[in-house]
Amino acid sequence: MTDKSQIHLLDDPTSLKSWLKNNGQPAFRAGQVQKWLMEGRAEDFEAMTNLPAALRNELAENFAIWTSTIAKHTVADDGTEKLLVALADGGRIECVLLRDGDRRTICISSQVGCAMGCVFCASGLDGVDRNLTTGEIIEQMLKLQRLLPADERLSHIVVMGMGEPLANVDNLMAALETASDSDGLGISPRRITISTVGLPTAMDKLTRSNPRYHLAVSLHAPNDRLRNQLVPVNNKIGIDKILAAADRYFDMSGRRLTFEYVLLGGINDSIEHARELAGKLKGRPALLNVIPYNPVVGLPYSTPSQGVIRAFREELEKANITIKFRKRKGDKINAACGQLRRSTPPAISIELPTSKSQPASD
Numbered sequence: 001m002t003d004k005s006q007i008h009l010l011d012d013p014t015s016l017k018s019w020l021k022n023n024g025q026p027a028f029r030a031g032q033v034q035k036w037l038m039e040g041r042a043e044d045f046e047a048m049t050n051l052p053a054a055l056r057n058e059l060a061e062n063f064a065i066w067t068s069t070i071a072k073h074t075v076a077d078d079g080t081e082k083l084l085v086a087l088a089d090g091g092r093i094e095c096v097l098l099r100d101g102d103r104r105t106i107c108i109s110s111q112v113g114c115a116m117g118c119v120f121c122a123s124g125l126d127g128v129d130r131n132l133t134t135g136e137i138i139e140q141m142l143k144l145q146r147l148l149p150a151d152e153r154l155s156h157i158v159v160m161g162m163g164e165p166l167a168n169v170d171n172l173m174a175a176l177e178t179a180s181d182s183d184g185l186g187i188s189p190r191r192i193t194i195s196t197v198g199l200p201t202a203m204d205k206l207t208r209s210n211p212r213y214h215l216a217v218s219l220h221a222p223n224d225r226l227r228n229q230l231v232p233v234n235n236k237i238g239i240d241k242i243l244a245a246a247d248r249y250f251d252m253s254g255r256r257l258t259f260e261y262v263l264l265g266g267i268n269d270s271i272e273h274a275r276e277l278a279g280k281l282k283g284r285p286a287l288l289n290v291i292p293y294n295p296v297v298g299l300p301y302s303t304p305s306q307g308v309i310r311a312f313r314e315e316l317e318k319a320n321i322t323i324k325f326r327k328r329k330g331d332k333i334n335a336a337c338g339q340l341r342r343s344t345p346p347a348i349s350i351e352l353p354t355s356k357s358q359p360a361s362d
């Protein structure tokens, strides 16, 4: 944990380089420190045994590696692990490690709470407190990587835990640079998915800056009338503007888009909804990722029946929409889509990427 005079090392990788220079230390020490951290082999400077002891002491005085602690660690029978992370200011967030064959996917949070107000989601129940810092986002990645045995590495990242990632686009982009850098975690940008409710201005910023990541847009409704009710932020935006921004991202990145659709029993799961959705997506190089709702304690929504899910799927397949239904993982430890809370959670479940990189909630 930090004291006020310490610099959070993970928040600004350049700070260590400047400090080394100003203190007459060779620049290669920064690379050594980075390697210890990214390979998950050192908990503190003391453990970095290829650094001189005096330097280790000085670094420990001036820099904090960790600003958060693990408040709770939950493991499910299917190998899914969830961390409740306590931030330095008392905020709580969650992040998840999912195992699926050779894949080691993590789902991370981008904000404390969420301001988007999706009616079926636990994460936004209490609004948003603040954005996570770049360092706090990277800490989630490193804490989850440290759960793996020495011969395993993280393979995929989905940014779809608590918060709207594109409402914190600058800090997130800096953290993903470290995730994808060969001197960082070395995860290919193609295996990193940013899941958004659809904020066109931030989507365009992403398009202009670095369209290397996979983008998943959560629609949840095929028309503005219904989406305004389910995703209140839509009142100020509208589906067509979001689709246009998604198209611009595709034009620049060449990465096939994913559209997410949480299927809510009796709300957005009819044949008419499927037809309307097909009309919106037709002709777009996109995957539709459908997530049967994970019930949240205290919210009045339900999972559709198997028959309704099948009929919804068949209608979209008839229209030649590429569609995938997400596998459920982590339900038993409440680690699924749209159910993370910023306080100690009653129930969460995280939906896991299947083939490409499918996020849970955004």
Ligand code: SF4
Pocket (backbone or CB within 6 Å): 114, 115, 116, 117, 118, 121, 122, 123, 124, 161, 162, 163, 164, 197, 338, 361, 362
């Ligand atoms: S579904 Fe995503 S965008 Fe909507 S409230 Fe939950 S975390 Fe926020």
